[in-house]
Amino acid sequence: MPLQNRVLPTQEIVADPGRGLLMGNRGSLHGPDRRLGTTRWRSKAWICCVLDWKGIRRDPMPPGRWTALFFFDEAVALAAGHRPCHYCRRRDFLLYAGAWASGRGLSERPRAAELDAVLHHERVESRTRRQRTTVQDFSGLPDGAMVRFDGRPALVLDQQVLPWSWEGYGEGLRPPGLREVEVLTPPANLVVLQAGFAPLLHPSAHSQLR
Numbered sequence: 001m002p003l004q005n006r007v008l009p010t011q012e013i014v015a016d017p018g019r020g021l022l023m024g025n026r027g028s029l030h031g032p033d034r035r036l037g038t039t040r041w042r043s044k045a046w047i048c049c050v051l052d053w054k055g056i057r058r059d060p061m062p063p064g065r066w067t068a069l070f071f072f073d074e075a076v077a078l079a080a081g082h083r084p085c086h087y088c089r090r091r092d093f094l095l096y097a098g099a100w101a102s103g104r105g106l107s108e109r110p111r112a113a114e115l116d117a118v119l120h121h122e123r124v125e126s127r128t129r130r131q132r133t134t135v136q137d138f139s140g141l142p143d144g145a146m147v148r149f150d151g152r153p154a155l156v157l158d159q160q161v162l163p164w165s166w167e168g169y170g171e172g173l174r175p176p177g178l179r180e181v182e183v184l185t186p187p188a189n190l191v192v193l194q195a196g197f198a199p200l201l202h203p204s205a206h207s208q209l210r
Contacts, residue, residue, distance in 0.1 A: 004036050005060060007069050009079040009146045009153040009164060009184050011123070011131045013040065018166025021200055022071045024048035024082055029067040036067070040129070044116040047085040048077040072166060074199035075155050078192075079146035079184040081123030081131075086112050096197050100188070103195030115188075122186040131184070138181045142193035144201070148182040149175075155201075158209055168204030 004015040013029070013036060027042025048071055060068035071077040074084075086093040097109035125132050133148070138156075141147070145156040146164070154161040160172035183190070193199070 003034060003060060004030075005067060005069050006166070007071050007076065007080050007082075009076045011040070011080045013069065016166055018072065020070045020072045020076075021051070021202060022048045022074060022077055023051055024069050024071065024077065024085065025066045026069065027067070028065055030061045032063060034061045044120040045112065046080070046082040046116070046119065046123075048074060048082045049085040049088045053088050072164070073202040073205075075144050075146055075185075075201055075205075076153075076164070078144065078186075078189040078199055079153070081119055081186050081189070083112075083115055083119060083189070096192055099192045099195035099197035103191035118188050119186060122188055132186070134183045134187060135180050136183050136190075138178050141181075141183065142190060144185075144193045144197075144199045145190055146184045148184060149173075153184060155205060157201075157205055160209060162205060162208050168202060169208050171208050172210045174210070 002015045002017045004013055006014050006016040006018055006020070008014060024047045026040065026046050029036050029039055029042065031037060084092040084096050094109065097115065100115060101109045123132055124130070141156045143157050146153055147156060147161065149161045149163065153164045155164055155169055157172065160174055162172050163170035
């Protein structure tokens with residue numbers, strides 16, 4: 001029975017045997033029985049990390065410490081409101097923070113805590129604690145953004161939408177007349193993507209372009 005530690009583009013954390021390219025955490029979310037309670041974060045630092053760090057093997061749910069979360073790829077992690085870890089993914093974090101600064105016209109890269117404060121405001125509704133989404137013009141979305149299309153999450157790539165599942169991305173579609181779409185990726189992460197940050201995408205993404 002898989003643990004409840006797979007993150008969806010909609011921020012939900014589910015039990016699924018699907019495999020991903022990245023891991024991360026939001027603090028300790030599980031109890032002694034290795035089951036999640038109602039809390040979905042203990043920290044505003046929602047990070048995504050490498051799967052293998054110097055060959056160290058860790059318990060994914062050590063008591064009272066942290067809950068390892070797993071992401072299909074970085075587009076999913078960004079959609080869920082995460083950012084690169086500044087420790088195990090230092091280079092990617094600097095590229096991300098640099099794109100954040102460039103996209104906002106800042107003179108220097110912001111610190112991690114500044115990024116987390118903005119992201120947390122944009123990714124979660126304060127009253128309901130549910131994912132905050134936006135409605136935007138499809139033609140202006142950058143590669144790597146994720147939207148809700150035909151009732152399910154989908155990746156935006158080369159002006160196509162690729163339906164997402166744990167089995168991989170589906171065939172790219174160019175829906176005629178598609179204009180406004182519900183965007184899962186928080187605005188801050190859209191700015192980063194628009195400024196040139198290239199997320200780690202699952203191999204199925206590019207193979208499904210038409």
